[in-house]
Amino acid sequence: MNYKELVNEVTRLLDEFQEDKQCIDSFTEDTAKDLKxxxxxDQKFIIDTLYGCIMHKKLLDVVVNIFYNHHGKKLFRVDRNLFIVVCYLATFCLDDLGLEHFSRIIKSLDISKMHKFLSFFFNISNLTTHIQREWSHIYDAAVVDNNWITPLLRWCNEMEVLLDQLAQKMGRGNLPKKSPRKNTKPREFDLTxxxxRPLPAPEVIPQQDKPKTKPVPTTTHRTPKEPxxxxxxxxxxxQKALQILNEANSQQFRCANPQKSEKTQNVISQILQSHDAGLQFDNLYTSGSPATQKINSLPVRLNTTAILREGALYNRQLEEELQRLERLSQGASEPSTFLQWQKEMKEKDLQEELAELERRRLEGRISHEEAVLARERxxxxxxxxxxxxxxxTAELMRKYAEKRLREEKEMRELVQQVADGHKNSKAAKAKLQEIKQRIVKEVSEHSRELLSQAxxxxxxxxxxxxxxxxxxxxFESVPLVRQKFVNDTETGGHDLLCEMSLAxxxxxxxxLREFEQCELEDRxxxxxxxKQLKEQLLLEQLDNISLRRTLAEQxxxxxxxxxRMRNELREAVSRDERVLTLQKTLEQKRQERQKRKTEKNSMKRNEQVLPLTLKSTLNKKQVLEEQHWQELERNLEQQIYGTVQQSSKKNGAGQNHRLFF
Incomplete structure (x- = not known):
């Protein structure tokens, strides 16, 4: 594999590695298995580079972050791991690889990106300021200076040659390419x-005359009569078939007549009636009607609660009756005084209520007026x-304007001070660097002292x-004497008032047990x-209840x-003929008297015209007639009463006779 493929493989593995989920050793072992x-x-280069990039991730991230802060606008975040690999090779492997191999690796990659990164990384000012300061936060300043900064500064001059070569390649790559010459293409002659040619005129087609034809007959579109x-x-x-069917049904043959004769029908009905008469579906098998008055001879067993409840009920009834009799004997007061007082109190309450309503109305009017005044206030x-x-608000706006003027004035002064400070920035930076180095040395010495002291x-x-x-x-090896003699008559020696011996x-x-036993016996x-008293009370209550029940039954x-006697007497009186006749007579008399009374009323209306003498005579006559009728009614009532008494005596004698026998 060439250098470009090796670097790309390392970059891909760095992209796949997840620090929070994977272990570096297991990841490198798996990678070595995949690269067999x-x-x-090539395997050694990939594994060593991958392991080094992961182990020194903090240092490399510092450099790449600073590089992206300076040139991040023109670079992609995807190339971050590529810059980490190049930074690792330049920082830790440059002495081992040598400038020649390192140059080949760099030239195999993207030239513009490598030129930007190496020009930033091997810049003396960047190494001694930003990178060294950030690395000093992670490791000791002396270690950073001796192990990394000094070797990188030694390689800066040689890296200038590599950067020039990269710049030349970039310049050649940006030159415009010559456009190829165009070949001559033959063109046809421009001939006329x-x-x-014009189209010939169309020939006229002669038309034929229409032949004479007969018109369409009317029968063509007429519906036929056959359907x-x-x-x-x-x-x-x-219709003919239905008529024949009706005749056949009405005139049947005698041999095929299915209807039965009247004699046959009568015989069948007699047989069915005799058969139905023999059936006994409607018979009732009962033991007779139940008794209208049942005598419950079974004793009712009462529990203690029922006995006490019924006894309390009888006692309460007795007390209420005695209180009522006592109140009656003392005399009850008339309720008229109370009613009069109640009426007066109601009138008084009504007057007070009206006065209260008027007062509330006036208070409402007053509160309304007060609310109006309060709203105005x-x-x-x-x-x-x-x-x-x-x-x-106007005062605040004025103060705010004055404040803005002061702030603008202070801002102008501050800008002037900043401009003056920029002039001496280099000297201030060098001085600041010296101060930081001195502080780091002091802190390292102090940390050593603290470590030794701890x-x-x-x-x-x-x-x-x-x-x-x-x-x-x-102390544990010394034997203890664990034997102790106990005396029941001695106390514990704790000097307490409630202290006592075991005996x-x-x-x-x-x-205490004897006392509890005595209390238990007493209880x-x-x-x-x-329990005996309660049983005695229950027996007395039962006797009282039985006595009261006996009296109630009697x-x-x-x-x-x-x-029953009254009903029998009433029936006997109603059945007596003389009583019935007398009742009829009494009813007639009453009707007649009513009729006379109506006539008398009509006569009274006529008497208003007659003189006073006639009125007096008529009044006397009327009084006599009324007395006569009243006497007749009284006699009839006495006769009815006498007959009723006679019938009652006869009925009583008959009952006594029946009771005697």
């Missing part, structure tokens, strides 16, 4: 073109603030720790007594018996 088809010298005739025939044939205040703001302190600390460990081991503790624990006895039975 190359010669040993012949004129085109209509066929449709009519189809309709007539269909706020507007005046805002106007005053706006005036003040305008004045302050080493001494670490040695002293280590010796102190060793002595401490030796003492601890000596005293045991005695106190025994007494059991108390619980047993409470009262219910009495009320049912009375209700």
């Amino acid at each position: 088809n190359l010669s040993a010298s 073109q012949p004129k085109a 209509e005739i066929l449709d009519d025939m189809k309709q007539r044939n269909r 706020v507007l005046e205040r805002n106007h005053h603030k706006a005036q003040q703001t305008k004045e302050e 080493l001494e302190e670490a040695q002293a600390e280590l010796s102190r720790k060793m002595e401490l460990i030796r003492q601890i081991r000596a 005293e503790l045991r005695e106190r624990l025994a007494r 059991r006895q108390r619980i047993f007594q409470e 009262a219910a039975l009495r009320s049912q018996e009375e209700k």
Whole structure:
């Protein structure tokens, strides 16, 4: 492989290498495996160059970054690794390669790029200022000066020859090329073109006369009559077939008559009725109707809660009844006084509410007026603030203008100072370089002193720790007496008020157990007594409940018996004929009295015209008639009441007779 391919291969491998994800040793081993088809010298050159570029990446990046800062506008970032490889060869391998091999490598690459980079890198000012300063931040200044800067400065004169050669090649490459001569091309003679012949005039084609033809007959576009005739025939044939079918259905043959005679139908119906009569689908198999009044003879078992709840209910009812009787015995107060007081209080509250509403309305009007005044005051205040703001703004603008004038004046003075300072920049740079070198030397000496001091302190600390460990081991080697005699009657000797011996503790624990046992027995006895009292209370409540239930059942039975007696008496009275006749008579009398009353009302309207004498006589007559009718009604009522009593007596005697038997 030539030098260009070797350098391109190294550049490609640098592009593939990822420092944060790959190890340099494993990457170089993998690269060596991939380059087995190359010669040993080519493999060695690629591996050594790749390894060196990665190991000295910080130094090489410094040079390339400075180069891009100066000439980066005309270069691509893709060529960064190419410049790193060239920088590595020039810095670390120039003595081994020699100027001849190095020149071949450079000439095999892009001449313009190499000329720019080498002219920058082997510039004495760049080496001694930018590059040396940045390298001194990474390594010691003496190491940088002895190992890299001094050898590169020695090669600067020889590199001038290489740069001149590159410049000559660049000059030859930029000369304009001679344009090739054009060959003579033959051209045809410019002869006169012949004129085109005119086209002959077209001949007139004679037209023939139209022959005389007959017109198209009218029957050509007329629909034929045959389809209509066929449709009519189809309709007539269909009607005839339907008529024949109806006749055949109505006039059937006797031998093929499927209908049954009336006698046969009657026999079939009788057979079906006899068969249906033998079926018993509608029979009901029941045990009779249930009893209307069931007597629940099963006892209801009540728990403790139900017993206490029912007993409390009966006690509460009894207390309420006693309180009601006591209030009745003491006399209840009339509610009229309370109602009068309530009415007065309502009127008073209404008056207060109206007064409150009026007060609120007036307060609202007052607050509205105050709000109007406040708004006017706020507007005046805002106007005053706006005036003040305008004045302050004008003052600030004036101050800002004065400040700008001062700043412009200071800027002009600063520009003048900077211009004066540029005149002495070289001397200042040299002085600054000397100061930095002196600072670096002082820092290196100080760091050495600090390192030696730290080493001494670490040695002293280590010796102190060793002595401490030796003492601890000596203490651990001494045997300890672990046997201890215990006396139960002695205390711990901690000088505490609650301190006690083991024997005293045991005695106190025994007494505490006895006390707890006594308390447990007392609690059991108390619980047993409470349980007995509760059972006694429940028994009393049960007796009370059973008594009340018995009384309630007896009262219910009495009320049912009375209700039944009243119903029977009412039925007996309603069934009596005399009572019915009397009721009818009473109804008639009432209707008649009503009729008389209506007549009397009509007569009253007529009496308004009659004299007072006639009115008095009529009034007397009317009073007599009313008394007569009232007496008749009273007699009828007495008769009805007597008949009712007689019927009730008879019914009571019959019932007593039945009860006796």
